[in-house]
Amino acid sequence: MKLPAFDYAAPQTLAEAIALLATHADALPISGGQSLIPILAFRLAAPSLLVDLRCIPGLDAITVSATGVSLGAKVRWCDIEQDERLASAHPLLAEAVNYIAHYPIRSRGTVGGSLAHADTAAELPGIAVTCDAEIVVIGSAGTRAIAAQDFFVGPMMTSLAHDELVTELRLPPWPPARRWAFEEFARQHGAFALAGIALYYDLQGGVAANTHIGVIGASSKLQRIAEAEAALNGRVVDEAAILETAKAAAAAVDPADDIDAPAAYRRSLVETLTERALQRARGR
């Protein structure tokens, strides 16, 4: 399908890009184009101007330091996949990214595009919320670092202003002894998940502490599942604790009935995936 007509600009700096967005009410940034181009093709958006971020330098670094992992907005899925430091610096991220899309999409799709697109079934936004990440954005009013749980306000909705661009995702440091796993179910490899679970916990005195459990694909908002986290915190991670946590997760989510799956099926996936993730986490 042909795209609607639009003007095109490829600014050389963030300041120029922001100025273009600020002065064109229906302009949109484009990064990898892997979500936006289909949106244009289906006439779900018809911007008068596309502001291409490809020529803007300084947004494609992956930084690993004592303060955690930073991913620039133009870091692509294949860049994350190929960065061997992430297997220890952020194994949950490294595992989750393996599930994203197919190779041609993985070589173009970006961190900034995925965060701004805010699909509730997308892996990276799910990791950002689960791990208490910060999303750095810059616009006419300056720079802000937004907690991921405040950045995502609903399906495909964020707290970004029209003239703000995502520049960076900051993930907190990852202790080496942490237990973790990512599990998802999709109809075929590379398709969006019908449901997915990202989780981690730390062991303190033999019991689970600091449990973080996030859900994708089976909730109207990207969020952690507080009820499931509470079910595990303070307990020895045995079979009973795992099963009760999985049941608590399933009871707490609010999946939609839609063309891809009934709500009850997604809820049951959440239970199964939470159980599987906890079993794998326990063995790590």
Ligand SMILES: Cc1cc2nc3c(=O)[nH]c(=O)nc-3n(C[C@H](O)[C@H](O)[C@H](O)COP(=O)(O)OP(=O)(O)OC[C@H]3O[C@@H](n4cnc5c(N)ncnc54)[C@H](O)[C@@H]3O)c2cc1C
């Ligand atoms: C067949 C197929 C399967 C896919 N499967 C998956 C999957 O399993 N999991 C998954 O997570 N994704 C999947 N995707 C989506 C893919 O990962 C996209 O690349 C990603 O969601 C968007 O990244 P992008 O760089 O292509 O963004 P674009 O398409 O360029 O932009 C997406 C949106 O973000 C805005 N935007 C882009 N960059 C910025 C920025 N820096 N600041 C502010 N706004 C910005 C754009 O205006 C647009 O609204 C799939 C895509 C396809 C086509």
